[in-house]
Amino acid sequence: MSDSDGPLDRVLGPQRPRWLLGAVGLSAAFFALPLVGLLARVPWRDVPTILARPAVLTALTLSLAVAAMAMIGALLLGLPLAWVLARWQFRGRLLLRGLVMLPMVLPPVVAGAALLAAFGRRGLLGVWLAGIGVSLPFTTAGATLAATFLATPLFILTVEAGIAGLDPRLEAAAATLGAPPRLILRQVILPALRPALVAGIALAAARALGEFGATITFAGNRPGVTQTLPLAAYELLQTDPDAALAVSLLLLLISFALVLLAWGSLRPGPGAGPAPR
Protein backbone atom coordinates (compact mmCIF):
# COMPACT_ATOMS: atom_id res chain seq x y z
CA MET A 1 0.00 0.00 0.00
CA SER A 2 1.45 3.38 -0.93
CA ASP A 3 1.06 6.40 1.32
CA SER A 4 -1.26 8.16 -1.08
CA ASP A 5 -4.18 5.88 -1.67
CA GLY A 6 -6.74 7.32 0.73
CA PRO A 7 -10.39 7.41 -0.30
CA LEU A 8 -10.11 10.98 -1.59
CA ASP A 9 -7.26 10.18 -3.94
CA ARG A 10 -9.44 8.77 -6.65
CA VAL A 11 -11.11 12.17 -6.82
CA LEU A 12 -8.23 14.48 -6.07
CA GLY A 13 -5.37 12.49 -7.51
CA PRO A 14 -2.29 11.55 -5.50
CA GLN A 15 -1.80 13.72 -2.42
CA ARG A 16 1.89 14.29 -3.15
CA PRO A 17 2.00 15.45 -6.75
CA ARG A 18 5.42 15.69 -8.33
CA TRP A 19 5.16 19.41 -9.13
CA LEU A 20 4.58 20.20 -5.45
CA LEU A 21 7.61 18.14 -4.48
CA GLY A 22 9.62 20.14 -7.01
CA ALA A 23 8.40 23.45 -5.62
CA VAL A 24 9.17 22.35 -2.09
CA GLY A 25 12.67 21.33 -3.13
CA LEU A 26 13.22 24.78 -4.60
CA SER A 27 11.94 26.55 -1.47
CA ALA A 28 14.00 24.37 0.82
CA ALA A 29 17.08 25.11 -1.27
CA PHE A 30 16.35 28.84 -0.97
CA PHE A 31 16.42 28.57 2.81
CA ALA A 32 19.26 26.09 3.00
CA LEU A 33 21.70 27.74 0.56
CA PRO A 34 22.77 30.67 2.73
CA LEU A 35 23.38 28.25 5.58
CA VAL A 36 25.36 25.95 3.36
CA GLY A 37 27.34 28.95 2.16
CA LEU A 38 28.09 29.93 5.73
CA LEU A 39 29.05 26.41 6.70
CA ALA A 40 31.29 26.13 3.64
CA ARG A 41 33.15 29.30 4.57
CA VAL A 42 33.53 28.60 8.28
CA PRO A 43 37.23 28.14 9.19
CA TRP A 44 36.44 24.92 11.08
CA ARG A 45 39.97 24.37 12.39
CA ASP A 46 40.13 27.82 14.01
CA VAL A 47 36.63 27.80 15.47
CA PRO A 48 37.62 26.59 18.99
CA THR A 49 40.36 29.20 19.37
CA ILE A 50 38.19 32.01 18.00
CA LEU A 51 35.32 31.16 20.30
CA ALA A 52 37.72 30.98 23.24
CA ARG A 53 38.85 34.58 22.73
CA PRO A 54 38.05 36.71 25.77
CA ALA A 55 36.16 39.27 23.65
CA VAL A 56 33.94 36.54 22.15
CA LEU A 57 33.38 34.87 25.50
CA THR A 58 32.43 38.21 27.01
CA ALA A 59 29.93 38.84 24.21
CA LEU A 60 28.54 35.30 24.56
CA THR A 61 28.09 35.66 28.32
CA LEU A 62 26.41 39.03 27.85
CA SER A 63 24.17 37.63 25.10
CA LEU A 64 23.06 34.73 27.26
CA ALA A 65 22.41 37.02 30.22
CA VAL A 66 20.42 39.48 28.10
CA ALA A 67 18.45 36.66 26.47
CA ALA A 68 17.71 35.09 29.87
CA MET A 69 16.45 38.38 31.26
CA ALA A 70 14.44 39.02 28.09
CA MET A 71 12.85 35.57 28.55
CA ILE A 72 11.75 36.52 32.05
CA GLY A 73 10.59 39.90 30.79
CA ALA A 74 8.58 38.30 27.99
CA LEU A 75 6.97 35.88 30.44
CA LEU A 76 6.01 38.58 32.93
CA LEU A 77 4.87 41.16 30.37
CA GLY A 78 3.48 38.67 27.86
CA LEU A 79 1.48 36.17 29.88
CA PRO A 80 -1.18 38.60 31.18
CA LEU A 81 -1.48 40.20 27.74
CA ALA A 82 -1.74 36.84 26.00
CA TRP A 83 -4.46 35.81 28.46
CA VAL A 84 -6.48 38.97 27.96
CA LEU A 85 -6.10 38.93 24.18
CA ALA A 86 -7.18 35.27 24.02
CA ARG A 87 -10.02 35.38 26.53
CA TRP A 88 -11.52 38.84 26.87
CA GLN A 89 -13.86 40.56 24.47
CA PHE A 90 -13.53 44.30 24.74
CA ARG A 91 -13.46 47.50 22.77
CA GLY A 92 -10.01 48.22 21.46
CA ARG A 93 -8.83 44.62 21.48
CA LEU A 94 -7.75 44.89 17.86
CA LEU A 95 -5.86 48.06 18.67
CA LEU A 96 -4.14 46.43 21.64
CA ARG A 97 -3.19 43.44 19.53
CA GLY A 98 -1.79 45.67 16.82
CA LEU A 99 0.19 47.60 19.40
CA VAL A 100 1.62 44.44 20.92
CA MET A 101 2.48 42.88 17.57
CA LEU A 102 4.03 46.01 16.09
CA PRO A 103 7.61 45.40 17.34
CA MET A 104 7.58 42.15 15.37
CA VAL A 105 7.25 43.89 12.03
CA LEU A 106 8.82 47.25 12.84
CA PRO A 107 12.34 47.76 11.47
CA PRO A 108 14.47 47.14 14.60
CA VAL A 109 16.28 50.44 14.04
CA VAL A 110 12.94 52.22 14.27
CA ALA A 111 12.18 50.28 17.43
CA GLY A 112 15.53 51.42 18.82
CA ALA A 113 14.80 55.03 17.89
CA ALA A 114 11.40 54.77 19.54
CA LEU A 115 12.97 53.33 22.67
CA LEU A 116 15.42 56.24 22.69
CA ALA A 117 12.53 58.68 22.32
CA ALA A 118 10.84 57.11 25.32
CA PHE A 119 13.67 56.01 27.58
CA GLY A 120 16.57 58.13 26.26
CA ARG A 121 18.06 60.80 28.45
CA ARG A 122 15.74 63.36 26.88
CA GLY A 123 12.99 60.85 26.26
CA LEU A 124 9.45 60.99 27.51
CA LEU A 125 10.12 58.75 30.48
CA GLY A 126 13.88 59.10 30.37
CA VAL A 127 13.82 62.63 31.79
CA TRP A 128 11.92 61.41 34.79
CA LEU A 129 14.14 58.32 35.08
CA ALA A 130 17.22 60.53 34.97
CA GLY A 131 15.66 62.52 37.81
CA ILE A 132 15.80 59.47 40.04
CA GLY A 133 19.26 58.58 38.80
CA VAL A 134 18.36 55.81 36.36
CA SER A 135 19.82 55.82 32.87
CA LEU A 136 18.95 53.08 30.42
CA PRO A 137 20.62 53.96 27.09
CA PHE A 138 24.01 52.39 26.55
CA THR A 139 23.65 50.07 29.56
CA THR A 140 23.10 46.32 29.86
CA ALA A 141 19.65 47.09 31.23
CA GLY A 142 18.99 49.04 28.05
CA ALA A 143 20.12 46.13 25.88
CA THR A 144 17.77 43.90 27.88
CA LEU A 145 14.94 46.37 27.42
CA ALA A 146 15.49 46.40 23.65
CA ALA A 147 15.64 42.60 23.48
CA THR A 148 12.49 42.27 25.60
CA PHE A 149 10.66 44.82 23.45
CA LEU A 150 11.35 42.80 20.31
CA ALA A 151 11.04 39.30 21.76
CA THR A 152 7.81 39.58 23.75
CA PRO A 153 5.43 39.78 20.75
CA LEU A 154 6.62 36.37 19.55
CA PHE A 155 5.98 34.96 23.03
CA ILE A 156 2.50 36.51 23.13
CA LEU A 157 1.61 35.20 19.67
CA THR A 158 2.59 31.65 20.63
CA VAL A 159 1.06 31.59 24.09
CA GLU A 160 -2.14 33.33 22.98
CA ALA A 161 -2.73 30.50 20.51
CA GLY A 162 -2.20 28.03 23.35
CA ILE A 163 -4.67 29.83 25.61
CA ALA A 164 -7.22 30.08 22.81
CA GLY A 165 -7.02 26.30 22.45
CA LEU A 166 -7.76 25.83 26.13
CA ASP A 167 -11.45 25.23 26.88
CA PRO A 168 -12.51 27.77 29.54
CA ARG A 169 -14.98 25.19 30.80
CA LEU A 170 -12.00 23.21 32.12
CA GLU A 171 -11.71 25.90 34.77
CA ALA A 172 -15.44 25.64 35.42
CA ALA A 173 -15.10 21.89 35.87
CA ALA A 174 -12.19 22.39 38.24
CA ALA A 175 -14.18 24.95 40.24
CA THR A 176 -17.11 22.56 40.73
CA LEU A 177 -14.61 20.07 42.13
CA GLY A 178 -13.75 22.60 44.81
CA ALA A 179 -10.46 23.90 43.47
CA PRO A 180 -9.52 27.48 44.38
CA PRO A 181 -8.24 29.67 41.50
CA ARG A 182 -4.62 29.19 42.60
CA LEU A 183 -4.90 25.41 42.31
CA ILE A 184 -6.74 25.68 38.98
CA LEU A 185 -3.90 27.80 37.63
CA ARG A 186 -1.20 25.47 38.93
CA GLN A 187 -2.75 22.09 38.21
CA VAL A 188 -4.97 22.71 35.20
CA ILE A 189 -4.06 25.82 33.24
CA LEU A 190 -0.27 25.96 33.45
CA PRO A 191 0.27 22.22 32.76
CA ALA A 192 -2.08 22.41 29.80
CA LEU A 193 -0.24 25.50 28.54
CA ARG A 194 3.21 24.03 29.09
CA PRO A 195 3.91 23.25 25.42
CA ALA A 196 2.90 26.76 24.37
CA LEU A 197 4.86 28.34 27.21
CA VAL A 198 8.00 26.37 26.39
CA ALA A 199 7.65 27.22 22.71
CA GLY A 200 6.94 30.88 23.45
CA ILE A 201 9.93 31.21 25.75
CA ALA A 202 12.23 29.40 23.31
CA LEU A 203 11.14 31.62 20.41
CA ALA A 204 11.45 34.74 22.55
CA ALA A 205 14.95 33.66 23.60
CA ALA A 206 15.93 33.05 19.99
CA ARG A 207 14.61 36.45 19.00
CA ALA A 208 16.37 38.17 21.92
CA LEU A 209 19.62 36.39 21.14
CA GLY A 210 19.50 37.59 17.56
CA GLU A 211 18.52 41.17 18.35
CA PHE A 212 20.76 43.69 16.58
CA GLY A 213 19.18 46.86 15.23
CA ALA A 214 17.30 48.10 18.27
CA THR A 215 20.18 47.17 20.57
CA ILE A 216 22.81 49.05 18.61
CA THR A 217 20.48 52.06 18.24
CA PHE A 218 19.31 52.24 21.81
CA ALA A 219 22.13 50.62 23.78
CA GLY A 220 25.12 51.14 21.52
CA ASN A 221 28.01 48.76 20.99
CA ARG A 222 30.03 48.76 24.18
CA PRO A 223 32.08 45.60 24.68
CA GLY A 224 31.17 43.89 27.92
CA VAL A 225 28.19 46.19 28.48
CA THR A 226 25.94 46.13 25.43
CA GLN A 227 27.95 44.31 22.80
CA THR A 228 26.03 41.07 22.35
CA LEU A 229 27.10 38.29 19.97
CA PRO A 230 25.34 39.69 16.86
CA LEU A 231 26.98 43.06 17.44
CA ALA A 232 30.34 41.38 17.94
CA ALA A 233 29.82 39.37 14.76
CA TYR A 234 29.00 42.54 12.83
CA GLU A 235 32.09 44.29 14.12
CA LEU A 236 34.31 41.29 13.39
CA LEU A 237 32.92 41.05 9.85
CA GLN A 238 34.75 44.29 9.06
CA THR A 239 38.06 43.40 10.72
CA ASP A 240 38.30 39.61 10.99
CA PRO A 241 35.81 37.85 8.64
CA ASP A 242 36.90 34.36 9.73
CA ALA A 243 36.15 35.15 13.37
CA ALA A 244 32.81 36.65 12.32
CA LEU A 245 31.93 33.38 10.59
CA ALA A 246 32.80 31.35 13.68
CA VAL A 247 30.63 33.57 15.86
CA SER A 248 27.87 33.34 13.25
CA LEU A 249 28.11 29.55 13.38
CA LEU A 250 27.64 29.66 17.15
CA LEU A 251 24.58 31.92 16.83
CA LEU A 252 23.20 29.70 14.11
CA LEU A 253 23.50 26.56 16.24
CA ILE A 254 21.89 28.15 19.31
CA SER A 255 19.03 29.63 17.27
CA PHE A 256 18.39 26.39 15.44
CA ALA A 257 18.31 24.45 18.71
CA LEU A 258 15.81 26.93 20.19
CA VAL A 259 13.54 26.76 17.13
CA LEU A 260 13.59 22.96 17.19
CA LEU A 261 12.80 23.04 20.90
CA ALA A 262 9.85 25.36 20.26
CA TRP A 263 8.29 23.30 17.50
CA GLY A 264 9.05 20.03 19.23
CA SER A 265 7.19 21.31 22.26
CA LEU A 266 4.14 22.33 20.22
CA ARG A 267 3.97 19.00 18.40
CA PRO A 268 0.88 17.09 19.55
CA GLY A 269 1.84 14.23 21.80
CA PRO A 270 0.23 12.00 24.40
CA GLY A 271 -0.63 14.46 27.16
CA ALA A 272 2.27 16.20 28.79
CA GLY A 273 3.22 13.24 30.88
CA PRO A 274 4.75 9.80 30.61
CA ALA A 275 4.16 7.50 27.67
CA PRO A 276 1.44 4.84 27.94
CA ARG A 277 2.33 1.53 29.46
Next chain:
Amino acid sequence: MSLRARVVAHAGAFTLAAELTVASGETVALVGPNGAGKSTLGQCLAGLLPLDDGDVLLDGRVLERPAEGIRLPPQERGVGLVFQDRLLFPALNARDNIAFGLLARGMPRRAARRAADGWLERVGLTAQADLHPDQLSGGQAQRVALARALATEPRLLVLDEPFAALDVAAQRDLRRLVAGVLADGDGVKLLITHNPLDALTLADRVVIMEGGRVVQCGDADDIRRRPGSAYVATFVGLNYLRGTLRRGPTGISVDTGSGQLRVASTDLPDGAAVVATVHPRAVLLSLTEPATSARNTLYGRIATIDRLDDRVRVTVDCRPLLIAEVTDEALGMLRLVAGMPVWALVKATEIDVQALGAS
Protein backbone atom coordinates in the same frame (compact mmCIF):
# COMPACT_ATOMS: atom_id res chain seq x y z
CA MET B 1 -30.89 15.98 51.42
CA SER B 2 -33.06 17.89 49.06
CA LEU B 3 -32.88 20.53 46.39
CA ARG B 4 -35.24 23.42 46.03
CA ALA B 5 -34.48 25.81 43.20
CA ARG B 6 -36.27 28.78 41.69
CA VAL B 7 -33.98 29.87 38.92
CA VAL B 8 -34.37 33.05 36.92
CA ALA B 9 -31.46 33.82 34.64
CA HIS B 10 -31.00 35.71 31.40
CA ALA B 11 -28.48 34.91 28.70
CA GLY B 12 -28.86 37.26 25.77
CA ALA B 13 -32.41 36.95 24.52
CA PHE B 14 -32.93 33.67 26.33
CA THR B 15 -34.69 33.64 29.68
CA LEU B 16 -34.55 30.70 32.03
CA ALA B 17 -37.36 30.69 34.59
CA ALA B 18 -37.66 27.26 36.14
CA GLU B 19 -38.64 25.77 39.46
CA LEU B 20 -37.33 22.46 40.56
CA THR B 21 -37.71 20.43 43.73
CA VAL B 22 -35.91 17.16 44.18
CA ALA B 23 -36.12 14.99 47.27
CA SER B 24 -33.23 13.34 49.01
CA GLY B 25 -32.13 10.20 47.18
CA GLU B 26 -34.34 11.00 44.23
CA THR B 27 -33.22 11.06 40.61
CA VAL B 28 -34.95 13.55 38.35
CA ALA B 29 -34.51 13.44 34.59
CA LEU B 30 -34.38 16.88 33.03
CA VAL B 31 -35.53 16.61 29.44
CA GLY B 32 -36.48 18.95 26.66
CA PRO B 33 -35.64 19.95 23.12
CA ASN B 34 -32.34 21.62 22.21
CA GLY B 35 -32.18 25.10 23.65
CA ALA B 36 -34.77 24.37 26.34
CA GLY B 37 -32.34 25.52 29.03
CA LYS B 38 -31.58 22.16 30.63
CA SER B 39 -27.81 22.58 30.64
CA THR B 40 -28.17 26.23 31.59
CA LEU B 41 -30.21 25.19 34.61
CA GLY B 42 -27.54 22.64 35.53
CA GLN B 43 -24.84 25.29 35.29
CA CYS B 44 -26.89 27.72 37.40
CA LEU B 45 -27.19 25.09 40.11
CA ALA B 46 -23.45 24.48 40.00
CA GLY B 47 -22.78 28.21 40.32
CA LEU B 48 -21.22 28.59 36.88
CA LEU B 49 -23.90 31.05 35.75
CA PRO B 50 -25.33 33.70 38.06
CA LEU B 51 -29.04 33.90 38.83
CA ASP B 52 -30.87 37.14 38.21
CA ASP B 53 -33.60 36.22 40.65
CA GLY B 54 -34.92 33.32 42.69
CA ASP B 55 -32.85 31.08 44.89
CA VAL B 56 -31.17 27.71 45.16
CA LEU B 57 -31.36 25.73 48.40
CA LEU B 58 -29.57 22.46 48.95
CA ASP B 59 -30.35 20.68 52.25
CA GLY B 60 -31.89 23.93 53.43
CA ARG B 61 -28.61 25.82 52.87
CA VAL B 62 -28.95 28.84 50.63
CA LEU B 63 -26.45 28.50 47.78
CA GLU B 64 -27.67 31.57 45.95
CA ARG B 65 -30.27 34.27 46.48
CA PRO B 66 -29.58 37.43 44.48
CA ALA B 67 -32.21 39.42 46.40
CA GLU B 68 -30.05 39.08 49.52
CA GLY B 69 -26.76 39.23 47.66
CA ILE B 70 -25.95 35.60 48.47
CA ARG B 71 -23.96 33.74 45.88
CA LEU B 72 -21.68 30.88 46.86
CA PRO B 73 -18.91 30.17 44.36
CA PRO B 74 -18.92 26.74 42.62
CA GLN B 75 -16.17 25.59 44.98
CA GLU B 76 -18.39 25.88 48.06
CA ARG B 77 -21.58 24.32 46.71
CA GLY B 78 -20.98 20.60 46.78
CA VAL B 79 -22.55 20.32 43.34
CA GLY B 80 -20.85 17.78 41.07
CA LEU B 81 -21.21 18.35 37.35
CA VAL B 82 -20.42 15.76 34.68
CA PHE B 83 -20.24 17.36 31.26
CA GLN B 84 -21.27 15.76 28.01
CA ASP B 85 -17.78 16.28 26.60
CA ARG B 86 -16.09 15.13 29.80
CA LEU B 87 -13.68 18.08 30.18
CA LEU B 88 -10.95 15.97 31.75
CA PHE B 89 -7.79 17.89 32.58
CA PRO B 90 -5.53 17.23 29.58
CA ALA B 91 -2.22 17.34 31.42
CA LEU B 92 -3.28 14.95 34.19
CA ASN B 93 -3.59 11.17 33.88
CA ALA B 94 -6.80 9.36 34.77
CA ARG B 95 -5.76 8.82 38.41
CA ASP B 96 -4.78 12.46 38.95
CA ASN B 97 -7.95 13.69 37.26
CA ILE B 98 -9.95 11.78 39.87
CA ALA B 99 -7.65 12.80 42.71
CA PHE B 100 -7.90 16.48 41.74
CA GLY B 101 -11.08 17.23 43.67
CA LEU B 102 -9.73 15.48 46.75
CA LEU B 103 -6.49 17.48 46.60
CA ALA B 104 -8.59 20.62 46.25
CA ARG B 105 -10.27 19.65 49.51
CA GLY B 106 -6.93 19.41 51.24
CA MET B 107 -6.42 15.65 51.19
CA PRO B 108 -2.71 14.72 51.09
CA ARG B 109 -1.55 13.65 47.65
CA ARG B 110 -0.82 10.05 48.57
CA ALA B 111 -4.22 9.52 50.19
CA ALA B 112 -5.97 11.24 47.28
CA ARG B 113 -4.23 8.97 44.78
CA ARG B 114 -5.15 5.91 46.82
CA ALA B 115 -8.77 7.01 46.88
CA ALA B 116 -8.60 7.67 43.14
CA ASP B 117 -7.33 4.14 42.59
CA GLY B 118 -10.37 2.88 44.47
CA TRP B 119 -12.61 4.84 42.13
CA LEU B 120 -10.74 3.58 39.08
CA GLU B 121 -11.47 0.06 40.25
CA ARG B 122 -15.16 0.87 40.78
CA VAL B 123 -15.50 2.17 37.24
CA GLY B 124 -13.42 -0.67 35.82
CA LEU B 125 -10.40 1.36 34.69
CA THR B 126 -7.59 0.13 36.91
CA ALA B 127 -5.45 -0.65 33.85
CA GLN B 128 -5.93 2.88 32.49
CA ALA B 129 -4.82 4.74 35.65
CA ASP B 130 -1.70 6.21 34.04
CA LEU B 131 -3.25 7.14 30.72
CA HIS B 132 -3.93 10.73 29.74
CA PRO B 133 -7.35 11.84 28.53
CA ASP B 134 -6.33 11.81 24.87
CA GLN B 135 -5.36 8.15 25.24
CA LEU B 136 -8.76 7.10 26.60
CA SER B 137 -11.77 6.06 24.55
CA GLY B 138 -14.91 8.16 24.85
CA GLY B 139 -16.53 5.68 27.19
CA GLN B 140 -13.44 5.41 29.37
CA ALA B 141 -13.10 9.20 29.53
CA GLN B 142 -16.74 9.54 30.59
CA ARG B 143 -16.15 6.95 33.34
CA VAL B 144 -13.20 8.96 34.61
CA ALA B 145 -15.31 12.12 34.50
CA LEU B 146 -18.02 10.37 36.50
CA ALA B 147 -15.53 9.06 39.05
CA ARG B 148 -13.91 12.51 39.29
CA ALA B 149 -17.27 14.05 40.19
CA LEU B 150 -18.30 11.24 42.55
CA ALA B 151 -14.98 11.22 44.41
CA THR B 152 -15.80 14.60 45.96
CA GLU B 153 -19.08 13.15 47.30
CA PRO B 154 -21.27 15.91 45.91
CA ARG B 155 -24.62 16.50 47.58
CA LEU B 156 -26.11 17.27 44.19
CA LEU B 157 -24.89 15.37 41.16
CA VAL B 158 -25.75 16.77 37.73
CA LEU B 159 -25.12 14.49 34.75
CA ASP B 160 -25.37 16.51 31.55
CA GLU B 161 -26.04 14.15 28.63
CA PRO B 162 -23.52 11.59 29.86
CA PHE B 163 -24.30 9.12 27.09
CA ALA B 164 -24.18 11.52 24.16
CA ALA B 165 -21.25 11.25 21.77
CA LEU B 166 -20.59 7.61 22.70
CA ASP B 167 -20.93 4.55 20.54
CA VAL B 168 -23.66 2.04 21.32
CA ALA B 169 -21.51 -0.46 23.19
CA ALA B 170 -19.90 2.26 25.33
CA GLN B 171 -23.35 3.70 26.06
CA ARG B 172 -24.61 0.34 27.26
CA ASP B 173 -21.70 -0.18 29.65
CA LEU B 174 -21.85 3.35 30.98
CA ARG B 175 -25.64 3.19 31.39
CA ARG B 176 -25.23 0.19 33.69
CA LEU B 177 -22.68 2.10 35.76
CA VAL B 178 -24.81 5.24 35.91
CA ALA B 179 -27.90 3.25 36.89
CA GLY B 180 -25.96 1.92 39.87
CA VAL B 181 -24.74 5.39 40.82
CA LEU B 182 -28.19 6.95 40.56
CA ALA B 183 -29.84 4.20 42.60
CA ASP B 184 -27.24 4.57 45.30
CA GLY B 185 -27.12 6.93 48.27
CA ASP B 186 -29.28 9.75 49.55
CA GLY B 187 -27.87 12.57 47.40
CA VAL B 188 -29.90 14.57 44.93
CA LYS B 189 -29.37 13.51 41.33
CA LEU B 190 -30.24 15.28 38.11
CA LEU B 191 -29.93 13.54 34.77
CA ILE B 192 -30.07 15.85 31.75
CA THR B 193 -30.96 13.82 28.69
CA HIS B 194 -32.80 13.89 25.41
CA ASN B 195 -33.27 10.12 25.37
CA PRO B 196 -36.77 9.09 26.52
CA LEU B 197 -35.64 5.61 27.49
CA ASP B 198 -32.92 6.99 29.75
CA ALA B 199 -35.29 9.44 31.35
CA LEU B 200 -37.92 6.81 31.96
CA THR B 201 -35.62 4.00 33.08
CA LEU B 202 -32.99 5.82 35.11
CA ALA B 203 -35.04 8.49 36.86
CA ASP B 204 -37.77 8.44 39.47
CA ARG B 205 -39.37 11.52 38.04
CA VAL B 206 -39.24 13.40 34.77
CA VAL B 207 -39.18 17.19 34.46
CA ILE B 208 -39.79 18.49 30.99
CA MET B 209 -38.46 21.89 29.94
CA GLU B 210 -39.27 23.93 26.88
CA GLY B 211 -38.19 27.48 26.09
CA GLY B 212 -36.54 27.97 29.47
CA ARG B 213 -39.56 26.85 31.48
CA VAL B 214 -40.70 23.67 33.14
CA VAL B 215 -43.75 22.59 31.18
CA GLN B 216 -44.52 19.33 32.88
CA CYS B 217 -43.28 17.05 35.60
CA GLY B 218 -44.31 13.75 37.03
CA ASP B 219 -43.43 10.08 37.02
CA ALA B 220 -43.21 8.14 33.80
CA ASP B 221 -46.85 7.04 33.86
CA ASP B 222 -48.22 10.53 34.55
CA ILE B 223 -46.38 11.92 31.60
CA ARG B 224 -47.24 9.09 29.29
CA ARG B 225 -50.92 9.38 30.08
CA ARG B 226 -51.15 13.11 29.64
CA PRO B 227 -48.35 14.56 27.56
CA GLY B 228 -48.61 18.31 27.90
CA SER B 229 -47.28 19.26 24.50
CA ALA B 230 -46.38 17.90 21.11
CA TYR B 231 -42.76 17.69 22.17
CA VAL B 232 -43.65 15.66 25.24
CA ALA B 233 -45.90 13.43 23.20
CA THR B 234 -43.05 12.71 20.83
CA PHE B 235 -40.60 12.39 23.66
CA VAL B 236 -42.63 9.85 25.60
CA GLY B 237 -44.48 8.78 22.52
CA LEU B 238 -43.54 5.19 23.06
CA ASN B 239 -45.52 2.65 24.96
CA TYR B 240 -42.91 1.81 27.46
CA LEU B 241 -43.42 -1.19 29.70
CA ARG B 242 -41.06 -2.60 32.28
CA GLY B 243 -41.44 -6.27 33.05
CA THR B 244 -39.93 -9.70 33.32
CA LEU B 245 -39.21 -11.94 30.37
CA ARG B 246 -41.01 -15.29 30.48
CA ARG B 247 -40.13 -18.19 28.21
CA GLY B 248 -43.05 -20.62 28.15
CA PRO B 249 -43.98 -23.64 26.05
CA THR B 250 -46.30 -21.50 23.93
CA GLY B 251 -43.79 -18.71 23.28
CA ILE B 252 -42.04 -15.72 24.80
CA SER B 253 -43.87 -13.00 26.70
CA VAL B 254 -43.19 -10.02 28.91
CA ASP B 255 -44.97 -9.98 32.24
CA THR B 256 -45.49 -6.35 33.19
CA GLY B 257 -47.18 -7.10 36.48
CA SER B 258 -50.52 -5.85 35.23
CA GLY B 259 -50.63 -8.07 32.17
CA GLN B 260 -48.77 -10.10 29.58
CA LEU B 261 -47.52 -9.15 26.14
CA ARG B 262 -46.49 -11.76 23.60
CA VAL B 263 -43.22 -10.82 21.96
CA ALA B 264 -41.16 -12.16 19.09
CA SER B 265 -37.83 -13.93 19.53
CA THR B 266 -35.11 -12.47 21.77
CA ASP B 267 -31.79 -13.74 23.08
CA LEU B 268 -32.52 -12.71 26.66
CA PRO B 269 -32.93 -15.43 29.28
CA ASP B 270 -36.06 -16.34 31.18
CA GLY B 271 -36.57 -14.04 34.16
CA ALA B 272 -34.55 -11.13 32.70
CA ALA B 273 -35.70 -7.63 33.67
CA VAL B 274 -36.68 -5.98 30.41
CA VAL B 275 -38.22 -2.93 28.84
CA ALA B 276 -40.77 -3.57 26.11
CA THR B 277 -41.46 -0.65 23.81
CA VAL B 278 -44.21 -0.31 21.25
CA HIS B 279 -44.80 2.73 19.11
CA PRO B 280 -48.39 3.99 19.47
CA ARG B 281 -48.72 3.89 15.68
CA ALA B 282 -48.25 0.11 15.94
CA VAL B 283 -51.28 -0.24 18.21
CA LEU B 284 -54.54 -0.83 16.33
CA LEU B 285 -57.99 -0.27 17.78
CA SER B 286 -61.07 -2.35 17.02
CA LEU B 287 -64.68 -2.02 18.20
CA THR B 288 -65.34 -5.75 17.90
CA GLU B 289 -63.26 -8.69 18.99
CA PRO B 290 -61.02 -9.26 16.00
CA ALA B 291 -59.74 -12.47 14.53
CA THR B 292 -56.34 -11.45 13.20
CA SER B 293 -52.76 -12.58 13.14
CA ALA B 294 -51.86 -10.10 15.89
CA ARG B 295 -50.59 -12.07 18.86
CA ASN B 296 -51.78 -9.50 21.40
CA THR B 297 -55.46 -8.67 21.61
CA LEU B 298 -56.18 -6.69 24.73
CA TYR B 299 -59.59 -5.54 25.89
CA GLY B 300 -60.17 -2.35 27.85
CA ARG B 301 -62.02 0.92 28.06
CA ILE B 302 -60.74 4.13 26.53
CA ALA B 303 -59.30 6.21 29.36
CA THR B 304 -58.50 9.43 27.55
CA ILE B 305 -58.40 10.88 24.07
CA ASP B 306 -55.79 13.58 23.54
CA ARG B 307 -55.45 15.67 20.47
CA LEU B 308 -52.00 17.11 19.78
CA ASP B 309 -51.61 19.02 16.56
CA ASP B 310 -52.44 16.52 13.83
CA ARG B 311 -52.33 13.48 16.05
CA VAL B 312 -54.86 11.79 18.26
CA ARG B 313 -53.64 9.65 21.12
CA VAL B 314 -56.03 7.19 22.61
CA THR B 315 -55.13 5.69 25.97
CA VAL B 316 -56.73 2.30 26.51
CA ASP B 317 -57.04 1.06 30.06
CA CYS B 318 -56.20 -2.52 29.16
CA ARG B 319 -53.61 -4.66 30.91
CA PRO B 320 -51.00 -3.44 30.39
CA LEU B 321 -52.03 0.11 29.63
CA LEU B 322 -51.46 1.00 25.97
CA ILE B 323 -51.51 4.21 23.97
CA ALA B 324 -52.63 4.11 20.36
CA GLU B 325 -52.05 6.87 17.86
CA VAL B 326 -54.82 7.16 15.28
CA THR B 327 -55.78 9.66 12.63
CA ASP B 328 -58.58 12.15 13.05
CA GLU B 329 -60.38 10.28 10.31
CA ALA B 330 -60.24 6.95 12.16
CA LEU B 331 -61.36 8.63 15.36
CA GLY B 332 -64.46 9.99 13.59
CA MET B 333 -65.22 6.77 11.74
CA LEU B 334 -65.09 4.61 14.86
CA ARG B 335 -66.78 7.35 16.92
CA LEU B 336 -64.35 6.76 19.72
CA VAL B 337 -65.14 8.44 23.04
CA ALA B 338 -63.74 8.08 26.53
CA GLY B 339 -65.22 5.15 28.43
CA MET B 340 -65.93 3.13 25.31
CA PRO B 341 -64.75 -0.52 25.36
CA VAL B 342 -62.29 -1.42 22.60
CA TRP B 343 -59.78 -4.06 21.63
CA ALA B 344 -56.18 -2.97 21.24
CA LEU B 345 -54.10 -5.05 18.86
CA VAL B 346 -50.34 -5.34 18.76
CA LYS B 347 -48.27 -7.65 16.60
CA ALA B 348 -45.57 -9.44 18.57
CA THR B 349 -43.00 -8.34 15.99
CA GLU B 350 -43.81 -4.66 16.69
CA ILE B 351 -42.64 -4.99 20.28
CA ASP B 352 -39.02 -4.15 20.94
CA VAL B 353 -37.53 -5.91 23.96
CA GLN B 354 -34.32 -4.76 25.63
CA ALA B 355 -32.57 -5.68 28.86
CA LEU B 356 -33.09 -3.08 31.56
CA GLY B 357 -29.88 -1.08 31.97
CA ALA B 358 -29.54 -1.69 35.68
CA SER B 359 -29.74 -5.47 35.53
